[in-house]
Amino acid sequence: MPFSNRxxxxxxxxxxxxxxxxxxxxxxxxxxxxxxxEDTPPLAGATSRPAHSAPPRxxxxxxxxxxxxxxxxxxxxxxxxxxxxxxELFHGEFVAVIGPSGCGKSTLLHLIAGLDPAFDGEIRWAxxxxxTGPRLGYVFQxxxxxxxxxxxxxxxxxxxxxxxxxxRVDELLAAMDLAEFGHFHPNRLSLGMQRRAALAxxxxxxxxxxxxxxxxxxLDAPTADxxxxxxxxxxxxxxxxxLFVTHDLRExxxxxxxxxxxxxxxxxxxxxxxxxxxxxxxxxxxxVSARYADLKRDFDALYPPG
Amino acid sequence: xxRLRPVALRVFSSLCLILAWQLASWWWHSNLLPSPLAVxxxxxxxxxxxxxxxxxxxxxxxxxxxxxxxxxxxxxxxxVMGRWRQADLLFDPWxxxxxxxxxxxxxxxCYVWFGLGEAAAILAITVNKIPNVVVTLREGARTLDRDxxxxxxxxxxGRRRTLTHVILPQLLPxxxxxxxxxxxxxxxxxxxxxxxxxxxxxxxQIHLYFQLFDVTGILAYSLAFVLVMLVIEYAVLxxxxxxxxxxxxx
Numbered sequence: 409m410p411f412s413n414r415x416x417x418x419x420x421x422x423x424x425x426x427x428x429x430x431x432x433x434x435x436x437x438x439x440x441x442x443x444x445x446e447d448t449p450p451l452a453g454a455t456s457r458p459a460h461s462a463p464p465r466x467x468x469x470x471x472x473x474x475x476x477x478x479x480x481x482x483x484x485x486x487x488x489x490x491x492x493x494x495x496e497l498f499h500g501e502f503v504a505v506i507g508p509s510g511c512g513k514s515t516l517l518h519l520i521a522g523l524d525p526a527f528d529g530e531i532r533w534a535x536x537x538x539x540t541g542p543r544l545g546y547v548f549q550x551x552x553x554x555x556x557x558x559x560x561x562x563x564x565x566x567x568x569x570x571x572x573x574x575x576r577v578d579e580l581l582a583a584m585d586l587a588e589f590g591h592f593h594p595n596r597l598s599l600g601m602q603r604r605a606a607l608a609x610x611x612x613x614x615x616x617x618x619x620x621x622x623x624x625x626x627l628d629a630p631t632a633d634x635x636x637x638x639x640x641x642x643x644x645x646x647x648x649x650x651l652f653v654t655h656d657l658r659e660x661x662x663x664x665x666x667x668x669x670x671x672x673x674x675x676x677x678x679x680x681x682x683x684x685x686x687x688x689x690x691x692x693x694x695x696v697s698a699r700y701a702d703l704k705r706d707f708d709a710l711y712p713p714g
Numbered sequence: 715x716x717r718l719r720p721v722a723l724r725v726f727s728s729l730c731l732i733l734a735w736q737l738a739s740w741w742w743h744s745n746l747l748p749s750p751l752a753v754x755x756x757x758x759x760x761x762x763x764x765x766x767x768x769x770x771x772x773x774x775x776x777x778x779x780x781x782x783x784x785x786x787x788x789x790x791x792x793x794v795m796g797r798w799r800q801a802d803l804l805f806d807p808w809x810x811x812x813x814x815x816x817x818x819x820x821x822x823x824c825y826v827w828f829g830l831g832e833a834a835a836i837l838a839i840t841v842n843k844i845p846n847v848v849v850t851l852r853e854g855a856r857t858l859d860r861d862x863x864x865x866x867x868x869x870x871x872g873r874r875r876t877l878t879h880v881i882l883p884q885l886l887p888x889x890x891x892x893x894x895x896x897x898x899x900x901x902x903x904x905x906x907x908x909x910x911x912x913x914x915x916x917x918x919q920i921h922l923y924f925q926l927f928d929v930t931g932i933l934a935y936s937l938a939f940v941l942v943m944l945v946i947e948y949a950v951l952x953x954x955x956x957x958x959x960x961x962x963x964x
Contacts (some may be wrong), residue, residue, distance in 0.1 A: 566871070
């Protein structure tokens with residue numbers, strides 16, 4: 409069976425057990441990290457999951473943002489956007505950040521990606537002792553494909569040696585249903601296809617940390633759902649640490665291990681909820697709906713309408 | 715047929731111009747406005763005895779050298795000024811000064827300071843053109859899309875890949891504008907440079923024919939060089955621009 413087809417099949421229960429990622433021989437840090445991960449006993453909270461899908465609880469990232477201000481460009485008045493945001497990310501964990509729109513969720517990702525060093529606080533990678541920063545994948549709210557490069561060139565842009573990974577690129581393009589569109593320029597593709605290409609661009613580098621900023625917003629429901637499945641499938645293989653920003657609680661429930669609720673301006677983490685849906689149950693509508701109903705109560709209490 | 719129409723239109727418009735010229739020369743009937751045929755005849759004779767190609771080549775060489783120098787130096791300065799605010803603040807007064815110095819002054823000063831040589835001539839042309847390139851490329855560097863730069867930074871593309879895949883493609887249209895307007899400006903300045911201090915080139919010949927009050931000679935040389943510039947425009951610049959912008963039209 410061709411590899412690309414396996415990617416498209418919705419995973420069945422237990423399907424992830426055979427997909428443990430091989431340690432990356434080219435990255436000593438990753439190798440060491442995995443060794444550590446296997447020695448660490450799973451924490452109490454993780455026992456409800458099947459053993460093979462428990463995320464290894466070694467810390468990947470410590471985030472402490474005391475204050476982040478933006479000056480209003482016209483008036484010059486400073487506005488506090490983030491205040492006292494503290495969170496830890498563990499290796500292989502999928503964390504969703506939810507909050508009202510404009511509350512600073514995108515800013516949080518910006519700071520973590522190092523795109524904006526002007527803030528009070530510290531973002532510390534567990535791996536920086538080795539001298540190398542983590543490999544970062546970023547899926548922005550808009551696809552941000554380079555319009556002068558074709559789809560394939562856009563997807564491989566993060567690879568040091570695109571020719572050496574041609575097979576992986578082919579698989580990923582096929583998984584994203586983009587195999588025949590590799591030589592198309594992005595402006596000839598639909599928004600959904602552009603988003604898939606942006607996902608492929610982030611996946612192909614097998615990032616240690618994947619930052620996603622409402623990547624499925626403004627897509628029709630079936631397309632968004634298809635992309636969510638694809639995301640879970642690829643994440644299941646790669647075990648990147650994912651930080652996923654959204655304002656859609658149902659999406660967060662389906663995808664994440666943990667959901668963080670942000671308050672409105674200035675944003676701070678007001679609640680943290682463990683989702684506790686096993687990875688093989690993520691596509692189980694009733695399981696997700698039941699958990700979603702629980703979280704929705706929390707959500708409504710935190711964000712009263714009007 | 716729709717592909718042919720713009721070409722046909724262009725040919726038609728050129729023929730109209732030549733016809734108007736012919737009519738005017740019949741009407742005026744003076745050797746101060748020779749007919750197109752008389753100009754063509756002189757150009758042909760000058761070509762046969764090697765004079766015209768010799769002077770055209772001299773001018774073209776100066777245009778090309780000065781153009782390449784001005785584009786390279788001007789682009790680097792422009793991008794630096796567009797990206798670093800400090801550099802922009804520091805050099806903006808210089809830029810305004812150089813933009814406003816008349817070409818003639820630069821040429822005369824270069825000849826006075828550096829002698830009536832080829833190097834002084836090229837320097838004068840280059841210095842005249844650099845400020846225009848700087849202004850255009852600075853605008854291009856200022857409008858670089860932040861979204862793409864953020865993408866490049868978060869994916870750790872590094873300097874080389876960011877430059878070739880993210881920055882240069884965005885600067886290309888500005889580069890094309892600078893090149894297009896630059897070529898037209900440079901060849902006009904070259905003629906003045908040649909008129910004032912060189913002993914070959916189209917400008918030198920025009921000076922000669924001016925002293926003889928020979929309009930036929932002036933027109934033959936200047937139109938011959940216009941023709942050369944048209945060929946460069948249609949055969950080199952436009953195809954290059956088209957190739958660079960292919961992704962837009964697709």
